[in-house]
Amino acid sequence: MRARLDPEGRRLTLVFAGKDAAGAYLAEVRAVGGLQVGLDRRLSQYDVVAVHWEIEGRTREAFKSYVARITGSGAESFKTAFVVQDWSEASEQELLKWLDGPLEGSAEEDEAAESSESAEPVETGEPGEGEVRGVAAIHRIQKMNMGQKTIRAQRADRAERQVLLRDTAPQVLQGLLVNPRVEAKEILRIAKSTYATGAILQRVAGDARWGKNQEILAAIVRNPKSPTLVVTRLIDKLRTSDLRTMAKMSSGLKEMVRKAALREYLKRSGQ
Secondary structure, three states: OEEEEOOOOOEEEEEEOOHHHHHHHHHHHHHHOEEEEEEOOOOOOOOEEEEEEEEOOEEEEEEEEEEEEEOOOOOOOEEEEEEEOOOOHHHHHHHHHHHHOOOOOOHHHHHHHHHHHOOOOOOOOOOOHHHHHHHHHHHHHHOOOHHHHHHHHOOOOHHHHHHHOOOOOHHHHHHHHOOOOOOHHHHHHHHHOOOOOHHHHHHHHOOOOOOOOHHHHHHHHHOOOOOHHHHHHHHOOOOHHHHHHHHHOOOOOOHHHHHHHHHHHHHHHOO
16 A cells, blocks of 8 residues: 555545455454554644545545644655544445446545535635635535535635534544634634633644734633643743733632642732
8 A cells, every 4th residue: 555645635545456465454454443654754743634534546535634743854765653533434424335346436536526615715805705705605504514624624725714613523623723714813823712622722822923912811721621731831931910810719720720820820929
């Protein structure tokens, strides 16, 4: 099996010599819930890709996956570990049915369809158009499954991001984090979200773009899903006013966080 990554890093195609090899590899992926391949360039952690199976020039999308770890550092090969994101028994059966029957679809047709689906909407700036785009974004995203929304989140425009920020799937929030156009106020919403996982909050805290935004830092510390090590590292970076507020909170905050905020506040106050 060999792996081929598209120029945008959105699609990973696994090319197999035949159905037997593809079936055996599928069993391995299913058993461990992920895969590891060598790529010719480095992706970023949590990047989401659509994984396609290719046999005899015929392709089929198998599942979405995200980058969990990159262990290679060579100039020609980066060993990249992916975690399967949207695996289900139904999707597995569909893939097995495809492997057992006549192969359908083609790489050329798939790539053309993907290119068409990923086209950005044209913004003309006419009066009232923002509202129209917002309604269009809602209808467009409502038709997507979780995997499609996750991929779209990585390059969504502002109207689409406002819709995706309300999604309950952590994978979608992860997609928004790698969107180069995401704004601080949107990251703040993620930091406050009850759907954000510890891994998401840790990633926001470690991002240099948001490391000096006091509102975002305070939101991460207050979020009950934030890992203890992250909270401990951020406490002394908070504004004194935020520390004072947290120290006085009797509910809605972990006791460990409240005590840490109190200690730091007293330290700054010379008490």
